[in-house]
Amino acid sequence: MKPTILIFDDDTHSRTFLTALLETEFSIISFPCFEHEPISLIKEHQPALILIDSFVLCKKIKADPASAGIPVFVLSSRNTSSDIAEGLALGAEDFIPKPFDHKELQLRVRAQIKKFLAGKQSHFIRVGSLEIDTNDRTAKFNNETMNLTITEYDILRLLASRKGEVISREDIMKSIWKDSATEITDRTIDVHIRSLRKKVPELSDHIKSVYGVGYQYQE
Numbered sequence: 001m002k003p004t005i006l007i008f009d010d011d012t013h014s015r016t017f018l019t020a021l022l023e024t025e026f027s028i029i030s031f032p033c034f035e036h037e038p039i040s041l042i043k044e045h046q047p048a049l050i051l052i053d054s055f056v057l058c059k060k061i062k063a064d065p066a067s068a069g070i071p072v073f074v075l076s077s078r079n080t081s082s083d084i085a086e087g088l089a090l091g092a093e094d095f096i097p098k099p100f101d102h103k104e105l106q107l108r109v110r111a112q113i114k115k116f117l118a119g120k121q122s123h124f125i126r127v128g129s130l131e132i133d134t135n136d137r138t139a140k141f142n143n144e145t146m147n148l149t150i151t152e153y154d155i156l157r158l159l160a161s162r163k164g165e166v167i168s169r170e171d172i173m174k175s176i177w178k179d180s181a182t183e184i185t186d187r188t189i190d191v192h193i194r195s196l197r198k199k200v201p202e203l204s205d206h207i208k209s210v211y212g213v214g215y216q217y218q219e
Contacts, residue, residue, distance in 0.1 A: 002027040003048035003113050008038060008057055009075070014098075018051060018075075021102060022109065033057050042067045048113045051075055053098075055090060062091030071112050075100065127160045128219040130206070141200050151176065152196050155189070159207060159217035168214040189215075 005022060007030035009015050015030040022028055029045055031038075033054045042050070043066055050072045052058055058074055061067045071094075074087040079097030087095040094108060125132040131140045132153075139146045139156055148156065154176045159167060173184045193215060197204045208216045 003117060004029060004045050005049045005051060005109070005113075006041060006045055006047040007031070007051045008033045009051070009053040010034075011053070014053070014075075021106065025106075025110070026113070039064050039067055042070060048116050049073065049109060051109075052092075053077075055087060058087065058090045058092055071116050073109070073112070075105075125157065125160050127163050127217065128206070129202070130156075130160055132157050132160055141202060146200055148196070148199070149192075152192055152199075155192055156196060156203075156207075156217075159215060163217050163219060166210045166213055166216045170214075172214060 002025065004027045007015055007018055007028065009018070009030065010032045019028045019030060026048075029041075029047075031041065033052070034057070038057055038061060042061070047070060050061065050067075050070055052061070052072055053075050055074070055076075055078075058072055061070070061072060068091070072092045073094045073096060074090075074092045075096050075098055076083065076087065077098045078087075084095045084097070093112060096105060096108065123133060123135045125134065129142045131143075132138070134157065137150075137153055139148060139153060155172060158172060158175055169186045169189050172189055177184050193207060193209075197207060206218055208218055210216055
């Protein structure tokens with residue numbers, strides 16, 4: 001699947017040109033600046049980059065927690081040094097004055113999206129249908145968010161991050177409970193594993209008990 005770029009620009013010709021320039025590598029979705037609610041569109045389309053010709057909209061996007069982490073390039077005919085400084089001060093990752101060099105824009109866009117996706121992937125653990133976001137401390141199975149306790153999440157993350165490896169109960173205790181590990185029994189771990197399997201029955205096919213040792217997550 002191609003990474004998505006959202007374009008907000010009131011100039012129809014500009015939107016058409018940018019789409020033609022970038023659509024071979026990316027999925028392009030474009031709108032006039034204020035025709036739709038931008039934050040809703042960002043939540044819906046989950047872009048890897050936003051190209052925008054509006055200082056006001058840039059400020060709004062960067063001020064909202066739901067969209068602040070998405071990289072923004074300001075493409076504007078306002079091209080004085082003070083304009084560029086203002087755009088960057090609003091939180092934009094880059095400011096490209098119009099008119100711009102087509103090749104340069106492609107290179108900058110490509111580099112920024114690569115950086116963004118690399119950073120995004122680094123805090124995800126994916127094993128088959130299981131997806132864990134270590135930043136948000138959330139877990140999904142078959143795209144359904146799992147309602148886990150803190151300890152259940154920590155155990156699942158540990159097992160998934162070491163997929164295929166048999167992890168002893170002792171190692172689980174030391175990793176999850178650290179200094180309090182001596183107060184935890186094997187029974188405690190088994191109770192949490194049982195709860196995980198009950199909440200998401202499909203996990204029973206992946207979280208395997210290894211008799212006398214511990215547990216293993218299999219894809």
